[in-house]
Amino acid sequence: MLVEKVMQAIRDVPDFPKPGILFKDITPIMMNPQLSEEILVALEEKYRNKGIDKIAGIESRGFLFGYPLAIRLGIPFILIRKQGKLPYNKSSLEYDLEYGTSTIEMHTDAIGAGDRVLIHDDLLATGGSAAAAAQLIKQSGGEIAGFDFLVQLDFLQGQEKLAPYSPSIQAIVNY
Amino acid sequence: MLVEKVMQAIRDVPDFPKPGILFKDITPIMMNPQLSEEILVALEEKYRNKGIDKIAGIESRGFLFGYPLAIRLGIPFILIRKQGKLPYNKSSLEYDLEYGTSTIEMHTDAIGAGDRVLIHDDLLATGGSAAAAAQLIKQSGGEIAGFDFLVQLDFLQGQEKLAPYSPSIQAIVNY
Numbered sequence: 001m002l003v004e005k006v007m008q009a010i011r012d013v014p015d016f017p018k019p020g021i022l023f024k025d026i027t028p029i030m031m032n033p034q035l036s037e038e039i040l041v042a043l044e045e046k047y048r049n050k051g052i053d054k055i056a057g058i059e060s061r062g063f064l065f066g067y068p069l070a071i072r073l074g075i076p077f078i079l080i081r082k083q084g085k086l087p088y089n090k091s092s093l094e095y096d097l098e099y100g101t102s103t104i105e106m107h108t109d110a111i112g113a114g115d116r117v118l119i120h121d122d123l124l125a126t127g128g129s130a131a132a133a134a135q136l137i138k139q140s141g142g143e144i145a146g147f148d149f150l151v152q153l154d155f156l157q158g159q160e161k162l163a164p165y166s167p168s169i170q171a172i173v174n175y
Numbered sequence: 176m177l178v179e180k181v182m183q184a185i186r187d188v189p190d191f192p193k194p195g196i197l198f199k200d201i202t203p204i205m206m207n208p209q210l211s212e213e214i215l216v217a218l219e220e221k222y223r224n225k226g227i228d229k230i231a232g233i234e235s236r237g238f239l240f241g242y243p244l245a246i247r248l249g250i251p252f253i254l255i256r257k258q259g260k261l262p263y264n265k266s267s268l269e270y271d272l273e274y275g276t277s278t279i280e281m282h283t284d285a286i287g288a289g290d291r292v293l294i295h296d297d298l299l300a301t302g303g304s305a306a307a308a309a310q311l312i313k314q315s316g317g318e319i320a321g322f323d324f325l326v327q328l329d330f331l332q333g334q335e336k337l338a339p340y341s342p343s344i345q346a347i348v349n350y
Contacts, residue, residue, distance in 0.1 A: 013262040033245060036252075
């Protein structure tokens with residue numbers, strides 16, 4: 001079963017990025033091309049013929065599966081990046097972190113009116129950056145087709161923050 | 176021809192990230208899944224059966240083609256990340272930028288002794304980060320199978336900085 005394989009591959013790293021946090025390290029998945037291929041095949045099956053026009057990946061781990069999935073589905077991939085990285089005309093959104101704020105950006109020509117966009121990232125924690133990405137896409141006239149993650153940390157209740165944007169919040173592995 | 180298609184897709188953005196720089200924006204390639212697939216097919220043909228054990232991608236645009244190429248070649252993908260992002264045991268390398276320094280990191284268990292590693296990034300400019308990645312991999316006991324880029328800016332002579340690590344420096348498009 002894919003779920004078990006992914007769970008076995010993910011490495012728990014205690015006290016990262018700070019004491020008391022048990023970090024879910026997905027890099028062993030990248031070291032395993034067969035498992036990576038299985039994940040992509042599963043994602044392609046899940047999202048094919050679901051009326052998704054584009055995939056938006058959140059920098060930088062959201063690029064890892066987001067872009068190859070978009071290529072397989074034959075749809076455009078949008079880069080949601082941290083402030084100052086995208087060179088062309090762009091829209092920005094500042095959102096709150098636990099301490100301070102962060103800003104994400106997207107090229108304005110990445111979204112057309114009514115585009116149904118799937119937002120992808122590697123991990124759903126509190127949902128701050130995914131919710132910010134959804135707001136940015138909606139501000140540009142797009143619609144949220146759903147949220148997709150490799151890993152979802154249910155106890156942080158990010159799904160409650162995302163539910164107003166789309167009822168479709170999917171992950172391969174839930175903790 | 177693939178070269179012409181990629182050149183047509185790349186967008187020149189003047190004065191980014193600062194006045195006088197003509198930035199090569201590759202994000203229109205990500206918006207074009209057919210072209211993206213063609214690029215991956217070409218890279219797969221170029222590197223299949225060349226004795227490459229692993230691909231190392233430089234955060235974050237090096238993840239875009241680096242990881243799907245590794246999956247297609249059936250080999251592990253190593254993430255070379257900016258300081259503070261990788262959670263597990265890691266080695267670091269500080270290198271000089273035009274002003275100041277930057278530090279990249281890699282998980283120490285990503286490299287085995289004698290691994291032949293292809294280093295991939297989207298663009299070769301002065302070669303600072305690719306040379307730093309090569310040093311990091313060599314320090315960990317790996318060998319440099321080559322450098323691969325989407326775009327190479329010949330006039331910045333990054334190839335001269337990389338040549339001591341490997342004679343194989345390839346790009347789809349050279350300016």
